[in-house]
Amino acid sequence: MNTQTTSKTPVALTIAGSDSGGGAGIQADLRTFAFHCVHGTCAITCVTAQNTVGVVRVDAMPKEAVIAQIHAVAEDIGVQAAKTGMLLNQEIIAAVAEEVEALQIDNLVVDPVMVSRTGAQLISDDAVQTISHLLIPKAIIVTPNRYEAQILTNLEINSLDDMKAAAQMIHRSLRAKAVLVKGGGMQESLRGIDIYFDGQNLETLSTLQIDTKNTHGTGCTLSAAIAANLAMGKDLFTAVQQAKDYLTTALSHALDIGKGHGPVGHFFPLLKN
Numbered sequence: 299m300n301t302q303t304t305s306k307t308p309v310a311l312t313i314a315g316s317d318s319g320g321g322a323g324i325q326a327d328l329r330t331f332a333f334h335c336v337h338g339t340c341a342i343t344c345v346t347a348q349n350t351v352g353v354v355r356v357d358a359m360p361k362e363a364v365i366a367q368i369h370a371v372a373e374d375i376g377v378q379a380a381k382t383g384m385l386l387n388q389e390i391i392a393a394v395a396e397e398v399e400a401l402q403i404d405n406l407v408v409d410p411v412m413v414s415r416t417g418a419q420l421i422s423d424d425a426v427q428t429i430s431h432l433l434i435p436k437a438i439i440v441t442p443n444r445y446e447a448q449i450l451t452n453l454e455i456n457s458l459d460d461m462k463a464a465a466q467m468i469h470r471s472l473r474a475k476a477v478l479v480k481g482g483g484m485q486e487s488l489r490g491i492d493i494y495f496d497g498q499n500l501e502t503l504s505t506l507q508i509d510t511k512n513t514h515g516t517g518c519t520l521s522a523a524i525a526a527n528l529a530m531g532k533d534l535f536t537a538v539q540q541a542k543d544y545l546t547t548a549l550s551h552a553l554d555i556g557k558g559h560g561p562v563g564h565f566f567p568l569l570k571n
């Protein structure tokens with residue numbers, strides 16, 4: 299028996315909430331890391347009771363517990379890249395921002411989970427301010443959806459030009475190193491088109507539009523795939539492009555489970571047909 303362990307295994311950390319339905323949050327992130335051959339570690343910020351129809355209940359972890367999880371991973375295993383998802387409240391966001399600064403985690407992908415695809419705000423106004431001012435400046439990239447980009451900029455976003463203006467404003471006024479404004483919440487002709495801006499390059503990333511109601515976990519999967527690619531040492535734009543390809547394939551293999559929006563499917567590398 300070969301007892302050697304694999305050396306130089308890339309490690310990624312997700313700091314996010316648990317989704318009991320397994321479609322989004324920590325569960326989607328760890329699955330995405332695994333399908334990139336990246337070892338996944340996690341710091342759970344909150345536990346949601348949710349399914350394909352909606353969120354029934356959310357219980358926050360104490361901020362000390364969140365920090366202890368990050369510490370335990372960082373001081374022993376090390377972290378090549380991290381992503382944040384649902385951070386829930388101001389205390390957790392501020393503590394996470396302080397910790398990533400102290401640990402000098404440079405490859406930090408911030409998915410600013412604030413508003414659902416349907417436009418409902420998921421966190422308090424205070425928490426929005428804390429994400430904007432404490433966390434986004436520490437990110438290598440921030441990935442707002444349409445509504446999150448609207449909140450971060452106070453712009454109405456209805457067109458591709460609006461998405462571009464928002465990406466540029468988030469870069470400039472919130473000091474985000476790079477921005478990906480996602481188009482999943484746009485009208486049908488723009489769905490699946492994302493705008494990338496890193497201060498120099500303004501790129502439009504478009505893919506096949508997938509006609510499915512099973513879109514739960516798209517944002518989590520995309521940001522986790524970016525973090526996985528960064529953990530493997532890819533440059534930022536390549537990491538984003540390849541993550542987008544992964545997400546599009548996962549979306550085209552989405553799982554038709556539950557009564558609502560089923561999760562994107564990650565099993566495609568294992569499927570024969």
Ligand SMILES: Nc1ncnc2c1ncn2[C@@H]1O[C@H](COP(=O)(O)OP(=O)(O)OP(=O)(O)O)[C@@H](O)[C@H]1O
Nearest residue numbers: 415443480481482483490491506507508515516517
């Ligand atoms: N129908 C679709 N076809 C192809 N790509 C899509 C489709 N819907 C969303 N996407 C892509 O999914 C990714 C996530 O975008 P979205 O705007 O849905 O983010 P989100 O709101 O954070 O996700 P979620 O709906 O999971 O909360 C983006 O790359 C977006 O372009």
Ligand SMILES: Cc1ncc(COP(=O)(O)O)c(N)n1
Nearest residue numbers: 315322323384515516517518
């Ligand atoms: C615990 C948790 N985290 C994040 C999301 C958003 O998921 P997504 O934007 O990928 O659908 C969610 N529904 N639940």
